[in-house]
Amino acid sequence: MKRRSFVNWGSAGLVTLCSGISVSLAAVLRFLTPSVFYEPPQDFKIGNPADFSYGPPTFLADQKIFVFRDREKGFAVANAVCTHLGCTVGYFQSDERFHCPCHGSVFSADGKVQHGPAPRPLEWFEVTMARDGQLRVDKDRTVPASYRLMV
């Protein structure tokens, strides 16, 4: 067998093999990435604007969010999950702050850390108007604390 011709085909085979391996690896990674999640959805509707009062925020326990409604500026939705270790914070009307019961973190009304071990301010989620007039929250999209939805 002539060595030269063998080496050519051999390299070609090797290249094909490597392509095959890369395709397989990519396919395996995509295969293992879930296409659906058996969890509550990250993107959901919370109701009509009229259902929410001004003043202190409305707490939605199932989705763990606070819904703020401001007369001038409109709607904002804050994450009720503490950025320290994940406990659910509570909003107190008396000092207009969020307090975390686990390790004592305190956040101001715009989510900034005032006190305690929390490393980051509370997250604010994007709230938009859906086409049927309901408010729609997307937990996959965070927005700055100044974001408001004017209705």
Add this chain to the structure above:
Amino acid sequence: MNPIRDAWQSVFRRDPLSTDKGKSELVFLNVWLHIHPVKVKKENLKVKHTFYLGFITFFLFLILVTTGVALMFYYRPHPPQAYQDMKDLQFVVYLGSFLRNMHRWSAHGMVICVFLHMCRVFYTGSYKRPRQFNWVIGVVLFLLTLGLSFTGYLLPWDQLAFWAITVGTNIGSYAPFVGAHIRELLLGGHTVGEAALLRFYVLHVAVLPALLTLLTMVHFWRVRKDGGLSRPVWKLKEEKAEQLVTVGAPETNAVLAAVTASKEKTYGLMEVVTGKPIFETVGVEEEEDTVFSYPYAFFREGIALLVTVATVMAVSLFWKAPLEELANPAKTPNPAKAPWYFLGLQELVSHSALLGGVVVPGLIVLVLLAIPYIDPNPSRRPADRKWAIRAFTLFVVVNIVLIVIGTLFRGPGWALVPPWVHIVGAE
């Protein structure tokens, strides 16, 4: 010192493949490949002798393990989530239906190929001395393959699965004394339910594959030690055939020819001690009848692997594995059929439960296991083994006919119905 070359050579420690030494070292220095001999006899490589069926069966097993592990990421062995997961694999998981199809068609393929491999080994008389026990291991591997297919059959938890396993375990329960106990052990209860699914799952993904792997290792090792793959020794020239001797055979008085040590060959320690390769049907082939495993054997094995993979992939792209409705213990499809490889058995059982379900299959397995020990004929030449070949062929044909009857000619109530009449489960 070139650091890259050093790094490369710390991984690949052999000489380059362009040298003979390199070709040898590729085999005996490599943990994955050193089951092969460094050099193989050309006769071993002939497709028409073995059809590479053993390799194909093994490659199908590798495909099954890979696709099986992938499927395990999305399957819960608990009814009814199991069925929902099958639907998810079909509709939602990326490549889910493709991988499931590959798994199912490889499974059917493996059952067929292991059977064909057994036939080939019989027809070429490769079970004869000194390879008798390897045949026994092979039969056990065959039974393990059927067991793997059977345990896997239940996992989709659809009507097909549920009732096939109900029928299958009921056939098993006909065994005297132990039948009912075995059924209870298998099912973890009295009927096919949650416990059965979990047990079948554990058997299917852990216990049986482990046993199969261990026995396959022994099976390959023995093939190697017994002198490598089967080859048609009766086709060697007459003079050479006369000098064929089997080491250790007490009847023959043939002189054991001493072979001069060759400079081109690597001898194992045991060979140096005895002066010749052990347990080998020693031919008087010259050196030029052997070739390096790399590239001759490996390329052929690679082609066998690629052909297997390509066939399974092509079939999986176009033919969907079946999934019927959710398992419903209250509703028996009519007819309820065991998996196809057990349909011959079910056909026998329909005539007589004890005889057909226990005695005949039991005898078949015992006879299969005993074949190498009850066959007195030392010759492997087909012309000398006419009756053995005829008997085995009859066995194969009867099996196939029974399975065909069970698949195509049995309709509701197990009545004989020609296959062109539409046979469906009665609603």
Add this chain to the structure above:
Amino acid sequence: MERRLPQFFFALSLIVLALMLGAVWQAASPTWKTYQQEFHRLEAVGEPNAAAKSDVLNADLVIRQDLLPGLQRVDRCTTCHLGAEDPTMKNAPQPFTFHANLGPHVPAKFGCTVCHGGQGLATDKQNAHGMVPFWQEPLLPKQYIRASCGRCHKEGEVPGVPELTEGRRLFETQGCRGCHKLNGVGGTIGPDITEEGAIRRFPEWLERHFLDPNTVSRNSPMPNFHFTKEQARALTFYMLSLTSEQMGSYYSSVRLIPSAGYGRELFIEKNCIACHSIGGVGAKGGPDLLGIAKQHSSGWLDEQLVNPQTIYPGSIMPAYDLDINARKAIVIFMASATAEDAQAILSQRSRPLTPRDAAIEAGKQSFARFGCVGCHGLELQGGVPNPNSQGGEVPSLLHASDDYTEEEVIKIIQNGKVPPVENVKGPAAPLYMPAWKGVLTEEDIHRIADYLWSLQKKKEAW
């Protein structure tokens, strides 16, 4: 062969690579992605500016699902039916059309398949619509969809679906239970229909069946009841609603739709007319209820029903144990109740009966409720065909006293009876008297016998 082996190997590798790429291509281009891209194009048309348009056009293509553990299902319909809750898509082509009149039944809480049928887990049209073998519940045809309301709303009325109430009424009065078991009560001659809604693939089959059983179920012993088209439709609706839906607590709590009709039933059941009047008609023990819903808020009325002592300490009105939907129903009834209603309720009340008459009346009710009328007829005339039985038909019961004593009849009801055959070589007669021992109480059986005996035609005196 040696020379060409590497080429062969390479060619095969290429084939395997091509097949791999084929599989990847097949997995990466499902039809739902095409539908989503189409929808985004439609949405983009309505966007005000280029930035918004491009946002929409480049949105991710994902499978959307409604997880409904309370209803034990997962619905992925909204993956393609993206416009279902979007009023701007009123005139969009399917699958993007807006779904009007959803009311509280939003997909996030109810999914789609609970009303429409189909296979929620699927993500391609054929499979999702259930038009495939091995899926029992394909999409319901449009005219039958309202029947699905009955799958959850099993008690009381369903506004807008009078067919369900009518169907249930027909079932109870025409004697279906005599041959068909429902929820464990009934005869064994025909199939158990407790899950009929869950297994019936084709509603049209059911309707044809009610119009004439033998056209769809050959040699069926079920007699032709000569239903009208409307009655057959009503019965079909009722059949379609017969499922044993497992539902979580949220769904159980909202099942009962409070309606004026249900409220009226409760008003009668609780005997409110014993103390109250409406528009002057009724009793004087408590206040008149005409227009009460205008005088007080619904919260006040609700509280009154929960615990009258809170509103009027010392009131003699008992605190009834009513759940919230029952109370709502009563309040709704109060909003529209008039003196005519009170009059009708008063006249419906039965006069006190003697014990014997009460027993006969109870027997008559049982006779209808357990379906005896189905074979023996509303007038006990019999006449339903029963091939190869002696006489060829179900006998009339009006002359039972000629052949049996009352004790013997009681035994027959308890243990059943297979009719003697006309031709012993022929097949067994399809209709027989089932054994009711485990199903009816001893009292019930005695009362039925009393009822029968009260209707016996006396033998002509010789």
